[in-house]
Amino acid sequence: MSAARNPTPAPVDRRARALREALEHKGLVPEGFLERVPDRVDEQFSWHNGARVVARAWADPDYRERLLRDGTAACAELGYEGPQGEYIVVIEDTPTRHNVIVCTQCSCTAWPVLGLPPNWYKSPAYRARVAREPRPLLREMGLDLPESVEIRVWDTTAETRFLVLPLRPEGTEGWDEQRLASIVTREAMIGVALVDPPGSAG
Amino acid sequence: MDGIHDLGGMSGFGNVEIEADEPTFHEPWEALAFGLNALAVSVLRAYNIDEYRHSIERMQPAHYLAASYYERTLTGTASLLVEKEIVDRDELEARAEGAFPLSQPATLVQPDGRPVPDAPRFAIGDRVRVRDIHPVGHTRVPRYVRGASGEVLHVAPPFPFPDAAAHGLPGRREPTYHVLFRARDLWTDAAGNRESVVVDLWETYLVAAS
Numbered sequence: 001m002s003a004a005r006n007p008t009p010a011p012v013d014r015r016a017r018a019l020r021e022a023l024e025h026k027g028l029v030p031e032g033f034l035e036r037v038p039d040r041v042d043e044q045f046s047w048h049n050g051a052r053v054v055a056r057a058w059a060d061p062d063y064r065e066r067l068l069r070d071g072t073a074a075c076a077e078l079g080y081e082g083p084q085g086e087y088i089v090v091i092e093d094t095p096t097r098h099n100v101i102v103c104t105q106c107s108c109t110a111w112p113v114l115g116l117p118p119n120w121y122k123s124p125a126y127r128a129r130v131a132r133e134p135r136p137l138l139r140e141m142g143l144d145l146p147e148s149v150e151i152r153v154w155d156t157t158a159e160t161r162f163l164v165l166p167l168r169p170e171g172t173e174g175w176d177e178q179r180l181a182s183i184v185t186r187e188a189m190i191g192v193a194l195v196d197p198p199g200s201a202g
Numbered sequence: 203m204d205g206i207h208d209l210g211g212m213s214g215f216g217n218v219e220i221e222a223d224e225p226t227f228h229e230p231w232e233a234l235a236f237g238l239n240a241l242a243v244s245v246l247r248a249y250n251i252d253e254y255r256h257s258i259e260r261m262q263p264a265h266y267l268a269a270s271y272y273e274r275t276l277t278g279t280a281s282l283l284v285e286k287e288i289v290d291r292d293e294l295e296a297r298a299e300g301a302f303p304l305s306q307p308a309t310l311v312q313p314d315g316r317p318v319p320d321a322p323r324f325a326i327g328d329r330v331r332v333r334d335i336h337p338v339g340h341t342r343v344p345r346y347v348r349g350a351s352g353e354v355l356h357v358a359p360p361f362p363f364p365d366a367a368a369h370g371l372p373g374r375r376e377p378t379y380h381v382l383f384r385a386r387d388l389w390t391d392a393a394g395n396r397e398s399v400v401v402d403l404w405e406t407y408l409v410a411a412s
Binding site for chain 2: 007008009010011012013014015016017018019020021022023026028029030033034037038041042087089102104105106107115116117118119120122123124125126127128129131132133134135137140141147148149150151152153154155156157158159160187192
């Protein structure tokens with residue numbers, strides 16, 4: 001069999017199935033483990049969790065202070081912890097400094113609060129460009145920051161997982177946490193977008 | 203290794219497109235690839251996270267760039283399971299009815315002999331310089347900061363040193379540092395004055411800067 005190896009790669013879905021079958025054949029796959037993966041991922045890892053963290057921080061100054069001091073503990077307070085969330089650091093946007101997250105060498109993300117990363121975050125183009133040319137790249141992606149605003153790029157090269165605490169938009173005074181969470185996006189918590197004020201076309 | 207995965211600062215990749223309402227998995231096999239790696243790590247305990255990252259970095263560069271994220275997941279997972287003789291490559295190819303491209307073998311890496319640090323060597327505000335090193339094995343120091351100097355913003359708790367842990371060597375724990383670099387110190391004339399980059403670096407990668 002190995003003497004004349006077929007040079008044409010099998011389609012990737014068939015390769016995935018082949019690995020599964022080989023492991024099953026050896027009795028190494030617990031019953032139901034792989035079938036449960038999509039549901040387990042959705043329960044455990046979601047950017048909507050991050051949106052609730054941001055909303056709480058906007059609504060509760062004490063929580064905001066705890067979140068910026070110890071992101072891991074403050075996220076765990078709301079029940080958000082687990083793999084790829086062992087050490088979370090929350091970075092705060094200010095009117096004069098905008099933060100944006102990347103993982104240039106793979107695609108590390110704070111899964112418990114940002115979910116599994118989206119394709120654009122994992123793309124070679126984003127990984128290659130954002131550390132070197134954040135301002136033009138963000139502009140291309142629809143975020144045109146004034147020249148006076150500093151852009152700080154955070155490269156996830158070790159085991160810290162970052163979450164951006166975006167600026168709370170005008171016009172949300174008196175909103176409860178649920179309503180605040182509803183306007184927060186994953187893109188804003190990574191830093192390639194702002195949270196739009198209510199009623200904007202954005 | 204100075205591999206294809208170390209993309210930070212490279213040019214020529216084009217636009218970044220955001221997909222509206224993107225699902226977690228686009229195809230069932232993507233969830234399967236994710237699940238097989240989770241199985242290998244958390245149930246079979248076949249390898250650690252550093253070995254996993256390195257297995258992906260060892261993909262043929264052309265395959266790495268052409269493959270989607272979950273194809274890289276699948277390739278790294280399968281490569282390690284074959285290398286550790288948990289599954290057999292011929293069996294995989296027979297079952298897949300075609301070739302199953304795997305990563306290239308890891309380079310043999312020797313222990314660096316450095317002691318386990320008993321306390322962080324650097325503190326917030328310290329100036330540090332990144333050693334200009336080119337490890338042949340796994341490393342998490344990106345090319346674009348090697349030789350550059352910056353300021354420590356934050357000291358993170360100790361994590362296993364990846365250059366050792368990825369090669370089955372004792373992965374001594376050491377602190378990592380969030381180091382702030384001015385963009386102009388990294389990209390010279392290609393950068394503006396109002397940009398900066400923070401990189402999270404293990405202690406071994408750093409020396410004191412004046």
